Amino acid sequence: xxxxxxxxxxxxxxxxxxxxxxxxxxxxxxxxxxxxxxxxxxxxxxxxxxxxxxxxxxxxxxxxxxxxxxxxxxxxxxxxxxxxxxxxxxxxxxxxxxxxxxxxxxxxxxxxxxxxxxxxxxxxxxxxxxxxxxxxxxxxxxxxxxxxxxxxxxxxxxxxxxxxxxxxxxxxxxxxxxxxxxxxxxxxxxxxxxxxxxxxxxxxxxxxxxxxxxxxxxxxxxxxxxxxxxxxxxxxxxxxxxxxxxxxxxxxxxxxxxxxxxxxxxxxxxxxxxxx
Amino acid sequence: xxxxxxxxxxxxxxxxxxxxxxxxxxxxxxxxxxxxxxxxxxxxxxxxxxxxxxxxxxxxxxxxxxxxxxxxxxxxxxxxxxxxxxxxxxxxxxxxxxxxxxxxxxxxxxxxxxxxxxxxxxxxxxxxxxxxxxxxxxxxxxxxxxxxxxxxxxxxxxxxxxxxxxxxxxxxxxxxxxxxxxxxxxxxxxxxxxxxxxxxxxxxxxxxxxxxxxxxxxxxxxxxxxxxxxxxxxxxxxxxxxxxxxxxxxxxxxxxxxxxxxxxxxxxxxxxxxxx
Numbered sequence: 001x002x003x004x005x006x007x008x009x010x011x012x013x014x015x016x017x018x019x020x021x022x023x024x025x026x027x028x029x030x031x032x033x034x035x036x037x038x039x040x041x042x043x044x045x046x047x048x049x050x051x052x053x054x055x056x057x058x059x060x061x062x063x064x065x066x067x068x069x070x071x072x073x074x075x076x077x078x079x080x081x082x083x084x085x086x087x088x089x090x091x092x093x094x095x096x097x098x099x100x101x102x103x104x105x106x107x108x109x110x111x112x113x114x115x116x117x118x119x120x121x122x123x124x125x126x127x128x129x130x131x132x133x134x135x136x137x138x139x140x141x142x143x144x145x146x147x148x149x150x151x152x153x154x155x156x157x158x159x160x161x162x163x164x165x166x167x168x169x170x171x172x173x174x175x176x177x178x179x180x181x182x183x184x185x186x187x188x189x190x191x192x193x194x195x196x197x198x199x200x201x202x203x204x205x206x207x208x209x210x211x212x213x214x215x216x217x218x219x220x221x222x223x224x225x226x227x228x229x230x231x232x233x234x235x236x237x238x239x240x241x242x243x244x245x246x247x248x249x250x251x252x253x254x255x256x257x258x259x260x261x262x263x264x265x266x267x268x269x270x271x272x273x274x275x276x
Numbered sequence: 277x278x279x280x281x282x283x284x285x286x287x288x289x290x291x292x293x294x295x296x297x298x299x300x301x302x303x304x305x306x307x308x309x310x311x312x313x314x315x316x317x318x319x320x321x322x323x324x325x326x327x328x329x330x331x332x333x334x335x336x337x338x339x340x341x342x343x344x345x346x347x348x349x350x351x352x353x354x355x356x357x358x359x360x361x362x363x364x365x366x367x368x369x370x371x372x373x374x375x376x377x378x379x380x381x382x383x384x385x386x387x388x389x390x391x392x393x394x395x396x397x398x399x400x401x402x403x404x405x406x407x408x409x410x411x412x413x414x415x416x417x418x419x420x421x422x423x424x425x426x427x428x429x430x431x432x433x434x435x436x437x438x439x440x441x442x443x444x445x446x447x448x449x450x451x452x453x454x455x456x457x458x459x460x461x462x463x464x465x466x467x468x469x470x471x472x473x474x475x476x477x478x479x480x481x482x483x484x485x486x487x488x489x490x491x492x493x494x495x496x497x498x499x500x501x502x503x504x505x506x507x508x509x510x511x512x513x514x515x516x517x518x519x520x521x522x523x524x525x526x527x528x529x530x531x532x533x534x535x536x537x538x539x540x541x542x543x544x545x546x547x548x549x550x551x552x
Contacts, residue, residue, distance in 0.1 A: 152462075152463035188436075190438070215492075
């Protein structure tokens with residue numbers, strides 16, 4: 001394994017493969033091994049590209065930790081049939097996660113099919129509830145991730161940690177936890193209280209940054225290039241008892257256009273500088 | 277006065293002049309008179325274009341109600357001198373509001389000058405506090421407006437109604453209230469509870485809509501063209517005891533490129549259809 005020039009403790013670091021989106025699953029796995037990044041988070045489209053069996057073989061052979069699989073969910077839909085189809089798809093995602101040895105399956109809430117956001121939110125809770133037995137059987141944890149409120153109408157009716165905590169209260173199952181993603185929650189005046197509230201339920205922590213005055217698809221940037229108090233949030237998440245993986249998950253063309261190896265070096269550098 | 281073809285009760289309707297941004301202050305006033313819109317909200321740059329005295333003369337002569345003046349605030353800054361300069365500017369805005377007969381001065385919180393959002397938030401509270409005596413003396417109400425969290429890093433560290441309610445608790449002054457702007461708060465799982473909490477403090481209600489899957493500067497649209505439950509929010513605001521003006525405030529090139537008279541007709545139509 002080629003040694004990176006940065007010496008530090010990368011034992012919790014995980015590459016969410018969307019950060020190096022142009023890489024195939026195999027390239028991402030090899031990139032992590034090269035860079036001494038001990039874990040990876042996978043996306044279902046990237047798994048499908050190579051096929052589930054081959055993907056499982058690649059990650060097992062690599063001995064990388066598979067911290068999560070993205071993404072199931074998208075629960076709200078206009079018809080009962082469509083809602084059932086989404087649940088069925090999430091069940092397949094649970095199977096895939098188990099096959100890949102992924103510890104958690106990330107669930108995206110999805111948007112409302114109409115203006116009735118309360119009903120859509122109820123569909124999310126009901127949807128997750130239906131998945132719990134499957135998740136239990138396959139030993140996969142389900143994770144609720146609040147997205148930034150700017151995605152409330154097109155990606156997720158779950159938009160705050162407070163709301164995620166309420167959902168977990170209602171579900172009351174050790175099979176379901178939440179993820180704190182810095183980009184999605186940094187603005188929240190209630191952030192640190194809600195992280196404390198989430199003690200024992202945090203099963204994922206994503207890092208990235210928020211760059212002001214930028215178009216939304218360019219606003220999610222490398223740690224240190226934005227305004228988020230990343231070390232403060234990481235400390236709060238740790239103090240809430242979380243000691244699991246820290247995933248770098250950045251959707252941004254800028255990094256997709258860089259050679260993957262350089263992205264990994266940059267991410268390690270910034271992790272040490274702004275997060276550890 | 278030319279009668280519009282839409283017959284309904286427009287007694288609470290107010291045109292925020294940014295909605296017809298290409299119009300001068302005089303054109304906006306005349307447009308309201310033509311359309312039977314009884315009130316207008318002004319912007320300081322539009323007032324400055326024609327001069328304060330002339331602007332005051334135009335609106336007084338029109339007998340339109342001046343529901344608000346935009347905008348003071350932008351409190352957080354890196355140096356004490358800069359913070360003082362912002363306060364001084366807001367004091368001038370209070371003078372201008374009084375001169376124009378505007379009932380309230382809208383305060384924008386402003387972004388943090390660095391990563392320390394808590395300190396910036398404290399500067400906002402301190403800033404408003406310093407303005408209260410001036411506002412009292414000139415009979416102008418100050419209004420805290422939470423902006424959508426996507427503006428947290430470049431326009432306003434105040435991003436939720438819950439936070440605005442907390443700020444009002446701390447200030448504890450009848451001179452300060454809050455505004456509910458549908459576009460900024462619709463996504464909030466705590467929306468209706470916080471509107472109830474705000475009973476007696478709501479001194480402004482802005483209507484517009486949120487269009488999904490759009491670039492942010494195009495996402496603020498005419499009532500009915502987005503996903504917001506406008507009538508439901510209007511009813512909640514009314515039930516919290518608010519009976520004041522309902523301002524149409526839409527920043528969007530699409531409407532700026534339309535003839536102003538058509539924008540006013542459309543806005544009246546949509547007001548009846550989606551808000552009243």
